Amino acid sequence: MALTAKDIKNVAVIGHSGEGKTTLCEAMLFNAGVIDRMGKTTEGNTVMDFDDAEKAKGISVYTSLAHLEWKGLKINLLDLPGFYDFEGERHEGLAAAGGAVLVIGANGILPIGAESVIDYCLKVKKPLVVFINGMDKPNADYSGTVAALKEKYTSKLAPIQIPIMQDGKMTGYVNSFQEKAYEFSTSGPKEIPIPDDLKEAMDKMQDSLVETAAENDDVLLNKYFEQGGLSKQDAVRGIRKGIALGTVIPVMAGSALNNRGVINLLDEIAVYMPNANERRNAFATDLDKDDLISVECEEDGPFAAQVFKTVYDSYTGKLNYIKIFRGRLKTGDTVLNADTGKEERIGQIFTIQGKKFELVSELTAGDIGAVNKLAATDTNQTLCALGTNIVFDPISFPRPCLSLAVTAATKGEEDKVFANLAKMREEDYTFSVTKNNETGEMILSGQGETHVELLCAKLKSRFGINTILSEPKIPYRETIKKVAEAEGKHKKQSGGHGQYGHCKVRFEPFDGDFEFGDEVVGGAVPKQYIPAVEKGLRECLSRGVLAGYPVVGVRAVLYDGSYHDVDSSEMAFKAAAALAFKEGMKNACPVLLEPVVKLKAQVSGEYLGAVMGDISKRRGRILDSTTDGDITTVVAEVPLAETAKYATDLRSMTRGQGKFSTEFLRYEELPPQLAEKVIAEANKD
Numbered sequence: 001m002a003l004t005a006k007d008i009k010n011v012a013v014i015g016h017s018g019e020g021k022t023t024l025c026e027a028m029l030f031n032a033g034v035i036d037r038m039g040k041t042t043e044g045n046t047v048m049d050f051d052d053a054e055k056a057k058g059i060s061v062y063t064s065l066a067h068l069e070w071k072g073l074k075i076n077l078l079d080l081p082g083f084y085d086f087e088g089e090r091h092e093g094l095a096a097a098g099g100a101v102l103v104i105g106a107n108g109i110l111p112i113g114a115e116s117v118i119d120y121c122l123k124v125k126k127p128l129v130v131f132i133n134g135m136d137k138p139n140a141d142y143s144g145t146v147a148a149l150k151e152k153y154t155s156k157l158a159p160i161q162i163p164i165m166q167d168g169k170m171t172g173y174v175n176s177f178q179e180k181a182y183e184f185s186t187s188g189p190k191e192i193p194i195p196d197d198l199k200e201a202m203d204k205m206q207d208s209l210v211e212t213a214a215e216n217d218d219v220l221l222n223k224y225f226e227q228g229g230l231s232k233q234d235a236v237r238g239i240r241k242g243i244a245l246g247t248v249i250p251v252m253a254g255s256a257l258n259n260r261g262v263i264n265l266l267d268e269i270a271v272y273m274p275n276a277n278e279r280r281n282a283f284a285t286d287l288d289k290d291d292l293i294s295v296e297c298e299e300d301g302p303f304a305a306q307v308f309k310t311v312y313d314s315y316t317g318k319l320n321y322i323k324i325f326r327g328r329l330k331t332g333d334t335v336l337n338a339d340t341g342k343e344e345r346i347g348q349i350f351t352i353q354g355k356k357f358e359l360v361s362e363l364t365a366g367d368i369g370a371v372n373k374l375a376a377t378d379t380n381q382t383l384c385a386l387g388t389n390i391v392f393d394p395i396s397f398p399r400p401c402l403s404l405a406v407t408a409a410t411k412g413e414e415d416k417v418f419a420n421l422a423k424m425r426e427e428d429y430t431f432s433v434t435k436n437n438e439t440g441e442m443i444l445s446g447q448g449e450t451h452v453e454l455l456c457a458k459l460k461s462r463f464g465i466n467t468i469l470s471e472p473k474i475p476y477r478e479t480i481k482k483v484a485e486a487e488g489k490h491k492k493q494s495g496g497h498g499q500y501g502h503c504k505v506r507f508e509p510f511d512g513d514f515e516f517g518d519e520v521v522g523g524a525v526p527k528q529y530i531p532a533v534e535k536g537l538r539e540c541l542s543r544g545v546l547a548g549y550p551v552v553g554v555r556a557v558l559y560d561g562s563y564h565d566v567d568s569s570e571m572a573f574k575a576a577a578a579l580a581f582k583e584g585m586k587n588a589c590p591v592l593l594e595p596v597v598k599l600k601a602q603v604s605g606e607y608l609g610a611v612m613g614d615i616s617k618r619r620g621r622i623l624d625s626t627t628d629g630d631i632t633t634v635v636a637e638v639p640l641a642e643t644a645k646y647a648t649d650l651r652s653m654t655r656g657q658g659k660f661s662t663e664f665l666r667y668e669e670l671p672p673q674l675a676e677k678v679i680a681e682a683n684k685d
């Protein structure tokens with residue numbers, strides 16, 4: 001059909017893993033006639049979860065797209081991962097979506113992860129609908145689930161239907177706005193008389209919805225007070241406006257697996273979710289004028305779009321997923337990448353149906369699609385018409401919070417591991433790969449263990465490289481705690497010129513990395529050999545005497561020595577300095593130092609006690625805590641060695657809501673009992 005922005009709705013489907021997001025998308029596509037039978041995630045045959053990793057794990061890993069036609073509208077569905085480790089995919093999908101459907105189970109509680117989704121949508125004013133799934137299951141608790149939601153979001157919730165239950169299962173529903181009841185049948189919802197026992201509940205719900213509608217519009221509020229109520233049309237308009245403003249969250253229910261309540265959900269999306277042209281105008285920066293401008297969603301304006309995701313397809317190559325904010329994009333167009341300043345020629349344009357890509361000749365404002373083989377365009381970059389030069393604000397991605405050492409299973413493939421992981425960053429901005437020059441390890445940092453493991457699995461499937469993950473080595477340091485003197489004498493005679501170097505060095509604790517001093521008098525060590533002594537000492541700093549870690553905090557003073565007119569040399573004095581270093585370090589009370597980081601954790605008040613107690617168990621020191629609304633930020637100093645699995649542990653303690661970041665502070669002495677273990681392990685290696 002010929003599309004304009006008013007004919008398009010972009011809807012993200014989101015929720016915690018296992019709540020039925022992908023199954024709901026499958027049911028929507030089935031009801032719209034896109035597919036002729038519903039696949040199952042357990043069988044790996046759904047439209048949205050088509051990647052091998054998703055089939056293996058049984059969860060959504062990537063943002064996937066499909067589209068359907070419903071009541072004259074094109075609805076682009078974005079199925080977003082619910083697992084914490086793939087939060088970056090969620091950010092990409094929500095950036096492209098005009099609204100979201102949050103899928104939660106009918107378990108009588110506010111599920112894990114649901115709060116963070118609702119809070120995020122409210123924060124950015126993203127229209128949101130809640131779909132309570134699993135109403136076909138025994139003991140499904142719709143009212144308890146609504147009550148749990150209302151306890152947290154009292155003034156936001158707007159339930160617009162009442163489930164009709166029979167033998168513990170949902171068999172139909174009452175639509176309060178329509179004042180009609182429906183029962184589920186194989187051919188779709190069938191109208192029935194409103195059950196007598198639900199009429200009172202319907203009246204109360206109607207009153208509540210009318211009040212909610214009035215609160216979102218001053219004109220309607222005046223009408224409400226003057227007339228003592230609102231017409232059905234006005235009430236729908238008020239609720240619709242509240243949804244668009246992000247102040248009202250409608251609640252519906254059904255069973256995605258048994259395709260119950262899904263047609264109703266599609267109908268309500270068609271009515272209540274804003275069309276693409278109704279979204280708040282996007283803001284962009286005009287680079288020529290250095291000014292912030294409003295970009296209206298109009299088909300006839302100059303083209304402007306943002307790349308929100310990049311993937312590599314085995315058949316089409318590199319694909320950039322784009323959301324068009326203004327104008328039209330046609331095959332053969334030449335556009336400007338405003339971030340790089342380079343022009344790109346548009347070859348093929350696609351709409352996306354799961355793993356299938358359908359060629360189209362153009363995309364219009366408000367729509368979502370993909371273009372292939374752009375030479376120099378990546379995620380977060382802006383494509384615009386020639387003669388314009390604007391950039392949209394970049395999508396915010398979470399920083400990596402868990403690091404593991406990664407090595408090639410086959411010796412000699414380390415460079416391949418590093419190079420190909422770096423390539424994969426074009427598709428995923430939430431991980432990093434670096435080389436730790438001190439420990440010699442390659443460090444792969446991501447959002448959690450599952451994320452990092454998946455990256456290695458992709459490395460194997462795409463490039464044939466097997467890897468091994470392990471805990472990263474902690475970059476300990478060695479230092480001394482007292483003053484000690486040491487003598488180093490290197491003497492060797494093997495015919496011809498011999499080797500002779502002799503130095504006496506005093507080792508002192510020092511507030512810094514290393515300092516060399518010279519107190520030699522009377523030429524005991526000739527001046528030309530003193531630099532060799534310093535060089536010999538500096539070369540020893542890379543390996544301490546306790547466990548082979550770098551040495552810091554030492555001042556070494558050359559105060560005496562001797563030489564031989566013939567046999568002395570720079571090499572001999574370097575060797576003598578090394579002997580003095582070993583003896584001096586051992587006698588100066590050497591200790592291990594461990595890195596300490598500043599940890600900032602953001603948690604809601606109900607988990608604060610558990611988080612602070614856990615920090616103490618990790619040998620941490622609480623420095624400060626500040627509260628803003630429901631969120632408390634805890635600042636603490638914690639040894640780096642105690643934060644290895646903190647990302648996983650914090651999620652467990654806070655039901656997925658906690659966030660944290662770390663930054664290096666300083667080195668501190670490692671407690672003796674722990675130092676013994678580190679030294680023993682290092683010597684064993």
